[in-house]
Amino acid sequence: MSDMTVKDFAAKVGRDVPRLLAQMKEAGLKHTTEGDAVSEDDKRTLLTFLKKSHGGSDSDAGKNRITLTRKTRSRIKTGERGKTIEVQVRKKKTYVKRAEEEKPKAAEPVHSGPRQLVGDMAEAEAERKAREAREAEERAAASKAKAAEDAARKEAEAKAAAEPSLDTLPVSDDDAAPAEDMPPAPPKEGRTDRRTAPPKKAAAKKGRHEREDDREDNRGDREERRRGGGKKAKRAERRGGRRGASTQGSGKHGFQKPTQPIVREVSIPESISVAELADKMSIKANEVIKAMFTMGAAVTINQTIDQDTAAIVVEEMGHKPRLVKDDALETEVLDSISYEGEEITRSPVVTVMGHVDHGKTSLLDYIRKAKVATGEAGGITQHIGAYHVEDEHGGVTFLDTPGHAAFTAMRARGAKATDVVILVVAADDGVMPQTVEAVEHSKAAGVPMVVAVNKIDKPDADPDRVKNELSQHGVISEEWGGDTQFVHVSAKSGEGIEDLLESIQLVSEVLELKAVPSAPGKGVVVESRLDKGRGPVATVLVQNGTLRKGDIVLAGLHYGRVRALTNELGQQVSDVGPAMPVEIQGLDGTPDAGEEFMVVADEKKAREVANFRQGKYREVRLARQQKAKLENMFSxxxxxxxxxxxxxxxxxxxxxxxxxxxxxxxxxxxxxxxxxxxxxxxxxxxxxxxxxxxxxxxxxxxxxxxxxxxxxxxxxxxxxxxxxxxxxxxxxxxxxxxxxMLAPEWKEEIVGVAEVRDVFRAPKIGAVAGCMVVEGTVYRSKRIRVLRDNVVIYEGELESLRRFKDDVQEVRNGIECGIGVKNYNDVQVGDKIEVFDQVKVERSL
Structure with missing residues (x-):
């Protein structure tokens, strides 16, 4: 056996590397890292040390044999009823090193002293030697079996050639040749030809010597099967021949069982079903359900689990989880865009805000030298307009936002897309509700503000009033020690316009506005509409980079290739730089105002991101609708x-x-x-x-x-x-x-009050109260209340109302009358009878 490293040796014996190094150090070996080489002498030294440490002796350490005891259990069915019998086979075998093997010795019991490491090392070595012996025996048996098969086939062919078969006999003497003159046809590969196969009768009539030879062959086959050869080796050899030359003659199958468990990297989204998780790990769903049940979670195969739970299950099953976010594609596309490059100073983006009819658009008209206000319906601006103007101070892009209360969201988006805010306040009107909203939007966006006090040419103009009212909302002028510039202007005469532009340029220089023209275009959607002749048209403000004709644009839920670029003057342009507004055509829909747009390189990726955003939008909208339905149902x-x-x-x-x-x-x-x-x-x-x-x-x-x-x-x-x-x-x-559509309200109105002065008893009517009308008029047809000490004790109707002996319909203030209360006879002197009416009041929002 060649030398191996400590890491390989640890993997072979099934031990941790730190523990094995500690044991080798105790045995006196000089191995300190997992890359050190381990020789056969080192292994024997370690084995000797371990045997001694567990009660063994030197003589035991010197023995080169190992005895293995194994138990195998199997079940067999016997009889027609299929009775099952469990069979247990115990085997004990002793392996001896080949260099010292002389004669087979009796099996000795394994010494009980060494622990699991000694047994594992010895068993691994013994298994290797036994495997090599079995392979050698199988190769020898396969070779012998193949030689015997070839000899038997040749003998059969020779006999078939010597003896005529039934198929070769002549049908008649006239049209058939002698059988010996007809050579036999060669047999087809893979099957035996009937003309060459020996007849069954001839095969049955064997001689005594042939039968003895067959019995001898059968005894040899049984001996070979006992030693691991025989028919099993022949079948293995035939399978190996079909699978290729690599396994031919070895008796092995082509499939190799994995020696280590397969560890997979499992991608886990934010939510996944149990069935999908099992499929990703290539195991049955029942295994996942069992694992989760042992972890204390009872789930079904179609149940959806969250990302964290799925990651724990994957780790428990021995695989590596990889968490994947749902917006991974969107993040990948956005992160792939680079905005690096040489920076230059760009023009400021200015938003004009203020109350209705304070002169915002008129002020911008004077700057642009165009009469935009004359074309607005109702004299007010109802769209966000984007305009770029050039003067001796440089270029400025203006965003004109509406001042009506309904456009709060539009003004808020305008504040977020801007660098400087011009707050227009009429000197003759002062601070109004939308003025306060504009201040709040500007502060929330963290945008510096310049106050333009307009209409100072009017006789009743009071600029100091504007300063006082704005100071109550935290806007302090520089004259009073604050940081906000106040410029007095007149949109009609043009007074103070130059001072206003200088203030804008001063604020923009302090901000040090920069942009990278060489980068892909990026900005915000100012407005969008559906044009009958041109399709979806979006007004966008380029904040960084350059937008060119033909670029792929991703804007909110929509995407498309830019077919045309139109500036605020209606002219077609090929590209647009930073801080410039432009109208684009080519999107597949109208994006919402305030959505960010960006230029991407791949149209396919842009479409995938847009589809993903649309799906998320539908899910959110559906959830909101469902929530609203539930809330409405309960309310x-x-x-x-x-x-x-x-x-x-x-x-x-x-x-x-x-x-x-x-x-x-x-x-x-x-x-x-x-x-x-x-x-x-x-x-x-x-x-x-x-x-x-x-x-x-x-x-x-x-x-x-x-x-x-x-x-x-x-x-x-x-x-x-x-x-x-x-x-x-x-x-x-x-x-x-x-x-x-509102239900009307009913309001009670007291129309008269009568005071009881005396009580009379009538045989048919009952108690009759003699009263004096002290307030208003008492009507017989209206409802009444009986009050005692200003506390209502009865509410009902009048049964009778008389003036002397005559029945009357009403009695006015200051006149005496007799009153009979219906279904009530406990009227006392001093009580008050209050007559009231219900009046229908129409409601309005």
Missing amino acids: QMGQGEVAKVNIVLKADVQGSLEAIKGALEELSTDEVQVAVVSSGVGGITGTDANLALASEAIVVGFNVRADASAREIIEREGLDLRYYSVIYHLIDEVKQAMSG
């Missing part, structure tokens, strides 16, 4: 049916659509709810009309119109179709419709 238990206003909403751009949906959903109350059953960007189609018909909804179009098919359905079915161009008009009308 409506024990209550009446809640009225609903169903709306099919279509808008021109995605930002307006989100703002309108948010505003309408906020109108819902416990009694009346607004349900937007469908919403989308683009014109009203026939599908929208059919959906409104099925859900009994109102069709609302914001800056869009219905096509011919939709108008036909709406006119034929009498659906309610309404167009709007100003958002607060839409909200007000929906609020009125909801108010009409």
Whole structure:
């Protein structure tokens, strides 16, 4: 046996390397690491030491023999009833080293002193020697069997050639030749030809010498089988010949049983079923269920388990877990994009915020030298506009956000996409609710602010009022020791515009805005819409890198190849650098405003990421809908049916659509709810009309119109179709419709009070109270309450109301009357009879 390392020796005897090194050190060997070589002398020294340490002697250590005792159990079935008998075979065999083997010696019992390591070493050595002996015997037996088979086949062929067979006999004397003149045909490989095979009768008539030879052969075969050869060796030899020359003549099969357990690396997602986990480990699901049951978790084959639990199970089964996140593909795609390169100074992105009608768009118009406000519906901005202007101070990109309360989310996205915020406040109006919201958005985004006090040319302008009111919200001017610049401007005359631009450039220089033009384009979606002629169109702001025509863009849930780039002037461009707005075409849908977009290299990967995001979005939306259904079910238990206003909403751009949906959903109350059953960007189609018909909804179009098919359905079915161009008009009308669906309130109104002065007894009526009307008017047809010491003791109706002997319908203040209370006779002097009425009050939101 050649030398081996300590690590190999430890693996062979089944011991840990540290423990084996410690034992070798105790035996006096100089092995310290697992790479040291172990010779045969080292092994004998270690074996001698271990035998001595367990009570053995030197003579025992010198013996080169090992005795193995083995037990084998098997079951056999006997008889027709299939009775099973268990058979146990005990074998004891002594192996002696070949160099010293002389004669077989009697089996001796194994010394009971050495522990498991000694036994393992000896057993391994004995098994190796026994295996070599068996292989040699099998090779010799196979060779002998093959030689005997060849000799028997040749003898049979010779006999067949000497004796005629039945097939070779002539049919007649005229047309048949003698049998000896016809040579036998060669036999086909793999089967015996009938013409060459010896006849059965001839085979039965063997001579005495032949029968003795057969008996001798049979005795030889039994002897060979006893020694491990015989027919088993022949069958093994034939199998080996079919499998190839590598195993021919060895008597072994081609399959080798693995000597060590197979350890697999199992990929585990965030959630996985028991069946899938078992399939990844290539084992039966029952094994996984048993393992989890022993760990204290009772599961079924189709049950889904979390990632941590699956990792514990995989480790318990002897495999290596590899945790995989669901967004691994998305993370891989995003991490593969490199934004490194030479940085340059870029233009600032400025967001204009403020209250409605404070002059935001008019101020931007003067800067851009364009009249944008004249084209806005209702005189207000309802979309986020992105514009780039160049002046002597450098380039500036402006984001114009709406000031109406419904566009809070749009203004918030504008603050997150910007570098500087210009807060426009009218000098004659002061700080308003949307002004405060703009301040909060700016602070939340951590963006520096420049306050533009507009309309200072008006007679009633008061800039100091603006400073005072903003200081209450934490915005302190530099004149008062703060860090916010206040610039007095006039969007009408242009006063202070240059000072405002200088302030913007000053703030941007302090921020040290940088970008890498050579990197792939990356930015934010400002707005998106569905154009009838061009398809989905998205307005994006490039924040870093360069966006080129033909790039693959991934924007939120959508992707596509950029077919065209259009700047704010409507001109086609080939590429767009940092801090520049542009309209792109080629996406497969309209991404939400505020979504990030990026340029990726592989269109296939972009499609996979977009599909993954859409799947996650559907799961989240479905979970929210289910949660809302459950919440509504529990909240409506024990209550009446809640009225609903169903709306099919279509808008021109995605930002307006989100703002309108948010505003309408906020109108819902416990009694009346607004349900937007469908919403989308683009014109009203026939599908929208059919959906409104099925859900009994109102069709609302914001800056869009219905096509011919939709108008036909709406006119034929009498659906309610309404167009709007100003958002607060839409909200007000929906609020009125909801108010009409509210249940009215009933309010009690006291119309008269009578004081009891005396009580009379009438034979047919009972107690009659003589009263004086002290307040209002007492009516016979209205309900009453009887009060004693200002405490209600009875509530009911009047049975009679008389003035002297006449029945009357009402008695006014200051007049005496007689009152009979229905079903109540315990009226006393001093009581008060209160007459009240219920008034219906219409409700509104």
